[in-house]
Amino acid sequence: MSDAQRILKTLLFSLFMLLTTSVTSYSSSASAIDTTIEKVQTENGTTWVLSYTLNTPSDRLVFIRNPDSSRTTRWLPKNSDIEIIYNTVEQQEIVRSKTGKPISKVSFLLTPTYKHLGKDYAPFSPFSNGGNAFHSGRLFACANTCKDEYNEWPITLKVPSGEHIVLNGKVVSGSASWVDKNNGRQVYVGKQQPIITDSAVALIDPALPESIQAKLKNDMPKIMAYFSHSLNPLAAEKPMLFASYAMVDGHSSQGGTLPNQIFMHWNRNDLDKRAENSDFANKTLWFFAHEAAHLFQPGNTDGVSENDEQSWLHEGSADYFAALAMNYLYEDANSYVKRRITHAFESCTQGLTQSTLANAYRKGHFNLYYSCGMVIHRAIDSVVQQKTLGEESLFTVWKRLQKAVSRGMPPGTATFLALLEPYNAPELINAINNATSDDASKAIQGVEALYQMN
Numbered sequence: 001m002s003d004a005q006r007i008l009k010t011l012l013f014s015l016f017m018l019l020t021t022s023v024t025s026y027s028s029s030a031s032a033i034d035t036t037i038e039k040v041q042t043e044n045g046t047t048w049v050l051s052y053t054l055n056t057p058s059d060r061l062v063f064i065r066n067p068d069s070s071r072t073t074r075w076l077p078k079n080s081d082i083e084i085i086y087n088t089v090e091q092q093e094i095v096r097s098k099t100g101k102p103i104s105k106v107s108f109l110l111t112p113t114y115k116h117l118g119k120d121y122a123p124f125s126p127f128s129n130g131g132n133a134f135h136s137g138r139l140f141a142c143a144n145t146c147k148d149e150y151n152e153w154p155i156t157l158k159v160p161s162g163e164h165i166v167l168n169g170k171v172v173s174g175s176a177s178w179v180d181k182n183n184g185r186q187v188y189v190g191k192q193q194p195i196i197t198d199s200a201v202a203l204i205d206p207a208l209p210e211s212i213q214a215k216l217k218n219d220m221p222k223i224m225a226y227f228s229h230s231l232n233p234l235a236a237e238k239p240m241l242f243a244s245y246a247m248v249d250g251h252s253s254q255g256g257t258l259p260n261q262i263f264m265h266w267n268r269n270d271l272d273k274r275a276e277n278s279d280f281a282n283k284t285l286w287f288f289a290h291e292a293a294h295l296f297q298p299g300n301t302d303g304v305s306e307n308d309e310q311s312w313l314h315e316g317s318a319d320y321f322a323a324l325a326m327n328y329l330y331e332d333a334n335s336y337v338k339r340r341i342t343h344a345f346e347s348c349t350q351g352l353t354q355s356t357l358a359n360a361y362r363k364g365h366f367n368l369y370y371s372c373g374m375v376i377h378r379a380i381d382s383v384v385q386q387k388t389l390g391e392e393s394l395f396t397v398w399k400r401l402q403k404a405v406s407r408g409m410p411p412g413t414a415t416f417l418a419l420l421e422p423y424n425a426p427e428l429i430n431a432i433n434n435a436t437s438d439d440a441s442k443a444i445q446g447v448e449a450l451y452q453m454n
């Protein structure tokens with residue numbers, strides 16, 4: 001064979017492999033349900049209608065994500081024969097026919113207000129001007145049972161004229177269709193045009209206090225640049241940033257990340273007043289920096305579960321990276337950062353008397369992953385710098401973790417802790433093992449030892 005023939009043969013073979021693998025992976029991993037979500041203009045405003053069309057009629061529909069039973073009250077079936085019930089044994093919501101008819105198409109009216117889901121992303125993040133971001137993963141449904149291999153969700157979104165969609169950083173009018181996967185994504189629907197900067201495509205609620213808007217526009221790019229320089233830069237396209245302000249009688253704020261997306265929602269109406277407080281500015285910056293740090297964590301694109309005992313790795317490092325970014329970028333924030341670190345140590349040791357890190361996510365003490373995790377990462381940073389005479393730092397270890405994960409290693413604590421071995425710091429490893437152990441007094445001792453390593 002000539003070189004040209006060999007190249008052609010290789011090309012044809014790769015093309016063949018590409019076609020066959022994509023076809024088989026689609027048929028084995030699709031749930032065979034078409035999902036359509038539509039924002040409809042009505043006489044009294046707008047409504048959101050969600051429909052599922054099944055290729056093969058089935059007895060029931062269930063969902064991939066089951067954080068609570070709120071679909072039973074917030075999703076209103078359009079057909080009176082359809083109901084959503086919560087099955088306590090299976091711990092999931094089930095869509096079924098009251099008279100036992102097989103389901104081939106069902107529609108629901110959705111409630112597009114903010115609903116806090118303790119262990120999941122909020123379904124809707126309303127903007128003050130009528131726009132909304134929604135989480136597509138909330139819609140992922142399966143006929144009968146969700147099989148582990150299902151990971152492709154064909155979704156069509158339709159919006160009324162005068163409004164548009166922002167999907168993956170692009171503005172689309174009318175409708176958009178895509179095949180979703182993993183943990184889903186945030187999609188914007190409304191009248192607001194995104195701000196496109198060098199570091200992000202941003203949808204920032206115009207009702208947010210000026211000071212917060214300025215931070216999002218000016219400080220967020222600085223924070224992203226800091227992480228990009230300290231860790232490996234993001235390979236993907238520009239990340240999306242959503243900042244929504246519901247201006248309702250609520251009292252919460254929530255931030256989160258999905259692959260290449262950061263979102264922050266304030267479900268309250270008192271930000272103008274709060275923004276006058278100087279700690280509030282630092283708290284907001286910390287919040288942005290924490291979420292931005294998540295984007296740089298390996299495994300982010302694969303949808304790492306944040307709800308397990310390994311969360312100290314991701315939450316703790318995001319908090320410590322936020323501390324480093326703030327210390328580096330804002331000199332006048334140093335005393336605030338110091339206070340947060342002391343506070344983290346105190347609330348970690350205090351919290352460990354009630355739950356170990358291994359159990360914290362089951363017992364509702366999720367904040368321990370932030371506080372104890374930050375103490376752990378701070379100690380690693382300090383020990384690595386000492387052992388390498390300042391040549392390396394925690395960022396070096398995280399860069400290696402990024403590399404290891406890109407080569408196929410699991411993005412969890414085992415891979416991370418193995419990367420600490422070469423530093424020959426048994427006292428550090430020992431203290432981390434104690435801090436994360438199942439024994440409360442050992443855990444507190446471990447955290448105290450880590451806190452001293454500075």
Ligand SMILES: [Zn+2]
Pocket residue numbers: 290291294314315318
């Ligand atoms: Zn986080």
